[in-house]
Amino acid sequence: MKNSSSYTAVAYLFLAPALILMAIFTFWPVGYNTYLAFQDYAIADGTATWNDFAHFKYIYEEELFHSALKNSLLYLLVVPCIQLAALVIAKLVNNKLPGMTFFRATYYIPVITAISVAGVAWAFVYKYDGMLNGFLTWIGHALGMLQGEFTRVEIDWIGNPDIAIYSVMVFTFWKGLGYYMVLYLAGLQAIPAEVEEAAILDGANAWDRFWKITVPMVKPTILLCTLLSTIAAMKAFQEVIVLTKGQSDTYTALFYVYDQAFRNYNFGRAAAAGLVVTFFCMILAIIQFRFFGDKK
Amino acid sequence: MAMSKSVRQALGLTGHYAGLIAFAIFTTFPFVWALCSGLSVDASKMYTFPAGFWPHEPSFMWFERVFQEMPFLTYLKNSTIMSFFTIIGVVAISVLAGYPLARMKFPGRGLIFVAIIATMMLPSEVGIVPNFITLKHFGDFGNWIQESIGLGSDWNMRAWIGLDSYFGAIVPNFAGAFGIFLMKQAFEAIPQDLIDAARVDGATEMQILWKVMVPVTAPSIAALAIFTLVNAWNDYLWPSIVMTSKEKLPLAVGVFNDLTGPFATSDNILMAAIVMTVVPVLVFFAFTQRYFISGMDGAVK
Numbered sequence A: 001m002k003n004s005s006s007y008t009a010v011a012y013l014f015l016a017p018a019l020i021l022m023a024i025f026t027f028w029p030v031g032y033n034t035y036l037a038f039q040d041y042a043i044a045d046g047t048a049t050w051n052d053f054a055h056f057k058y059i060y061e062e063e064l065f066h067s068a069l070k071n072s073l074l075y076l077l078v079v080p081c082i083q084l085a086a087l088v089i090a091k092l093v094n095n096k097l098p099g100m101t102f103f104r105a106t107y108y109i110p111v112i113t114a115i116s117v118a119g120v121a122w123a124f125v126y127k128y129d130g131m132l133n134g135f136l137t138w139i140g141h142a143l144g145m146l147q148g149e150f151t152r153v154e155i156d157w158i159g160n161p162d163i164a165i166y167s168v169m170v171f172t173f174w175k176g177l178g179y180y181m182v183l184y185l186a187g188l189q190a191i192p193a194e195v196e197e198a199a200i201l202d203g204a205n206a207w208d209r210f211w212k213i214t215v216p217m218v219k220p221t222i223l224l225c226t227l228l229s230t231i232a233a234m235k236a237f238q239e240v241i242v243l244t245k246g247q248s249d250t251y252t253a254l255f256y257v258y259d260q261a262f263r264n265y266n267f268g269r270a271a272a273a274g275l276v277v278t279f280f281c282m283i284l285a286i287i288q289f290r291f292f293g294d295k296k
Numbered sequence B: 001m002a003m004s005k006s007v008r009q010a011l012g013l014t015g016h017y018a019g020l021i022a023f024a025i026f027t028t029f030p031f032v033w034a035l036c037s038g039l040s041v042d043a044s045k046m047y048t049f050p051a052g053f054w055p056h057e058p059s060f061m062w063f064e065r066v067f068q069e070m071p072f073l074t075y076l077k078n079s080t081i082m083s084f085f086t087i088i089g090v091v092a093i094s095v096l097a098g099y100p101l102a103r104m105k106f107p108g109r110g111l112i113f114v115a116i117i118a119t120m121m122l123p124s125e126v127g128i129v130p131n132f133i134t135l136k137h138f139g140d141f142g143n144w145i146q147e148s149i150g151l152g153s154d155w156n157m158r159a160w161i162g163l164d165s166y167f168g169a170i171v172p173n174f175a176g177a178f179g180i181f182l183m184k185q186a187f188e189a190i191p192q193d194l195i196d197a198a199r200v201d202g203a204t205e206m207q208i209l210w211k212v213m214v215p216v217t218a219p220s221i222a223a224l225a226i227f228t229l230v231n232a233w234n235d236y237l238w239p240s241i242v243m244t245s246k247e248k249l250p251l252a253v254g255v256f257n258d259l260t261g262p263f264a265t266s267d268n269i270l271m272a273a274i275v276m277t278v279v280p281v282l283v284f285f286a287f288t289q290r291y292f293i294s295g296m297d298g299a300v301k
Helices: A004-036 A054-061 A063-093 A100-112 A115-126 A131-142 A164-188 A193-201 A206-217 A219-234 A238-243 A253-262 A267-295 B005-039 B061-069 B072-103 B109-118 B124-148 B166-173 B177-188 B192-200 B205-216 B218-234 B237-242 B251-260 B267-300
Strands: A039-042 A047-050
Touching: A004 A039, A004 A267, A004 B072, A004 B109, A004 B124, A004 B166, A004 B205, A039 A267, A054 A267, A063 A100, A063 A164, A063 A206, A063 A219, A063 A253, A063 A267, A063 B005, A100 A164, A100 B005, A100 B267, A115 A131, A115 A164, A115 A238, A115 B005, A115 B251, A115 B267, A164 A219, A164 A238, A164 B005, A193 A206, A206 A219, A219 A267, A238 A253, A253 A267, A253 B124, A267 B124, B005 B061, B005 B267, B061 B072, B061 B267, B072 B109, B072 B166, B072 B177, B072 B205, B072 B218, B072 B251, B072 B267, B109 B177, B124 B166, B124 B237, B166 B218, B166 B237, B177 B218, B192 B205, B205 B218, B218 B251, B218 B267, B237 B251, B251 B267
Parallel strands: none
Antiparallel strands: A039 A047
């Protein structure tokens, strides 16, 4: 072994670029954000003054922030839907039938398209004279539920405050499905084929096999994916930017942060709200790490 | 009731494919629709089902109009430049950092690794405000250097490293826990004999990394490069905040701004523009899709 202090120096030299960049762009923001949360930041000259928890008092009172937090918690509804659908799809493509590569690739397409461009396409699907209503009109006519040749279904999917947040959630579901499918596929491929074959011989039907064999055997993957998608749901806000820009009751917690920072230019208040969101994310992560703890 | 085995199998198979096709329709219909509307000269049937899913009087006229109405090629060039340098940066930094974490023993290794992995749990979006301010300071610093060494104001160094610079739009993405973790896993899978043999031959750590480790882990590096390319190409939020001048915007931001901005004219042009933005990614994906599955596989373990 060579001289150990120069060996350590080499190791740190290799790590230096990563550590320096992470220090500037990942670790420093955490500290600085916490500092900003207690200050009034003037964007023009960059001065910050202590304001005696004013931001926290403000957002504690504010209706908009409450509704943003409520929407973010409501967003967690996406988690079970996306997990179940992704697992079912992974199960459907996990075999050697012809065309599986094609279907896997097809399901992954929403994941690899830019959220902004996909959002524009969905805004066209959702608008009151858009494709979704066109499709529902066609169904309505086919079933004879709509009278008159030119009547159309006119639901404003992203303009109506009662349903807009759910429409945004469907978009998140569409965008994330393929990502979790691939993770589940990796989990499913680790299950030996004999297990399932034995169950088929014993006469178990597809439903039983799914719940009694597949689900228990991919449990570690389910936990990982649930953790990932829970944090992603808490952090959802780019969907809101591209679909509704926060109109019709669709503020989520991080959209509030973004909105305060880059529309109101109130960096201090944005930081304070961001700190609250970080706190919620940490709690969720800790709860789920308890689950993981048993596994390792 | 006894159904013959082959009938049951055929039914099961039909159900299986029906499910697959239903999900395929769900994931692709917005783009299929965009393609058909972009190809149709006649816009009147665009929002009716099922007529909207078929091109009427097909022509490329709307696609040609896209080039006239928005600086599509400029956005394409910016996306290419930014993605290229992001890949170089991410791969270089992840390889350099992954190697000592995987194969060298030095004090502080465990702590550094835990710190890097812990950043995966942080909501990174909370960093956008501090990073915005940091880049503003970078710009001031560039300006200060320029003044102190007496360069003329036409050098405009503020725009090299501050806000509204390629540097500012991509550098915060360089050092990521995902890349470092992926490379660490790849390096750990290499047999120790290979490294010992190189050490006996008197190779320095840099030579071991460059001549032994990098060639052997090429598939992982390729997977990392592909993931990085897709992320960089599609990155919307950060460039939309940092970049203010239109001629520096990447596709994901520029096309979105033009599509939703005040100059949006015909819906068919928008649909054509959506298709043109998505197609490069799809073509690339068609050639590399096996890496996506295998790369994720490696990261999960």
